Structures are given as C-alpha cells and as structure tokens.
Amino acid sequence: MGNSPGTPNTSPTPRPPPRRPAVPPPLDRQESRGGGYAHRIRRARPDDYDNLIGIVDNWWGRAAVHNLPRMFLDHFHRTSLLACDDAGISGFLVGFGSPSDPYTAHIHFVAVRPDARKSGLGRTLYEAFFTIARSDNRTRVTAITSPTNYTSIDFHRSLGFTVTGPIPNYNGPGRSLITFTRPV
Numbered sequence: 001m002g003n004s005p006g007t008p009n010t011s012p013t014p015r016p017p018p019r020r021p022a023v024p025p026p027l028d029r030q031e032s033r034g035g036g037y038a039h040r041i042r043r044a045r046p047d048d049y050d051n052l053i054g055i056v057d058n059w060w061g062r063a064a065v066h067n068l069p070r071m072f073l074d075h076f077h078r079t080s081l082l083a084c085d086d087a088g089i090s091g092f093l094v095g096f097g098s099p100s101d102p103y104t105a106h107i108h109f110v111a112v113r114p115d116a117r118k119s120g121l122g123r124t125l126y127e128a129f130f131t132i133a134r135s136d137n138r139t140r141v142t143a144i145t146s147p148t149n150y151t152s153i154d155f156h157r158s159l160g161f162t163v164t165g166p167i168p169n170y171n172g173p174g175r176s177l178i179t180f181t182r183p184v
C-alpha cells in the first residue's frame, strides 16, 4: 500500500551508510628523525614495488623476496607506507585491513634501511599504520615473525605487542612462528 497523494510520508528516512573517505588523509607531511636524517612518510603506490623488491634481501640480510609478491603493493598500497630521506627509500611497511575480520589490521612486512635503524623510524612507521587502522575502525593490529628473528620480537615487545609462541606448525609442518597482537 503506497501513500495517497498529499499524505505526508511518515516512514523513517533511511540513513545513509557511514561515510568512509575514498582517499584517506594524506601522510605526506609526516616527518620523523632517524639516523640524523629527516624521513618523509607517505602511502605506498603500486609502482613502488619495483624499487622495494630490489632492496629487501639486502636489508634483511637473507633471501626475503618470496615474502613480498607484487600483489601486496597492487592491492594493499592504500594501507602500506614508504619512508624516504635524502639517500632514498629509508623504510617501508606493508599492511592491510583484514577483509574477513573487521576489527583486525595486519602488518605483513616491515623493514628499515640498515643505516637508519634504532632511531625510531620503525616505531614511526608502525604508529602511522595504527593511525590508518583506527581511521578504518580497526581495534587490533597483528603481525607474525620467525622464532629466530630476535630483533623483530624485541621491536614488537617495545611497541606494546603481546608476544605469543613459538606456535608449532603455525604455517604448516615444521614452520613454527611467533605471533604479535596489540590493541589500537
């Protein structure tokens, strides 16, 4: 039954869905000091992949390219970050909001150029990611690492993550991992 002409429509006006900005707030003006350099932090772009994949093994000190397929930059660049200083790329973070768990954002990969480490850049990248996660209504950030990556374990503990593990067979037989979780 519809309303007859002239009868006020008393049905409640449907509420528009909550607005989420298509373009997230700019990070380009963020700066951090580490190793005596000013680091400019911005959102990653898909074409950053070609530069990043050329440096990861060197920065990790071992083969790590298999952990960073191009799809991460193609599909998660909005929630990933790149830091640059006068010497070029100084750090990056690849992370994303879980498509299945609306409360969780996950950091897949983080690295700081060796000469820029221990000066707060890794922390700054994480804090910038926390800001993105919160603006996407995420309440929890997770990450994982190998049980032998003591630097990563200390780093995450310093940033307030709960450290769990090693969890046996986490990524299949014989592949134990440490998990990190932190509210944001």
Ligand SMILES: CC(C)(COP(=O)(O)OP(=O)(O)OC[C@H]1O[C@@H](n2cnc3c(N)ncnc32)[C@H](O)[C@@H]1OP(=O)(O)O)[C@@H](O)C(=O)NCCC(=O)NCCS
Pocket (backbone or CB within 6 Å): 059, 060, 109, 110, 111, 112, 113, 116, 117, 118, 119, 120, 121, 122, 123, 124, 143, 144, 145, 149, 150, 151, 152, 154, 155, 156, 158, 159
């Ligand atoms: C892990 C990594 C990103 C840390 O970056 P960073 O810029 O050196 O870290 P920060 O200077 O911001 O340090 C933040 C905290 O972590 C701690 N930390 C960083 N490196 C550490 C180390 N080698 N040993 C112990 N603690 C360390 C710092 O003491 C600091 O704590 P504080 O602020 O309470 O003093 C960097 O070491 C790196 O790129 N490592 C190689 C790649 C890697 O292992 N990534 C992690 C995989 S999950």
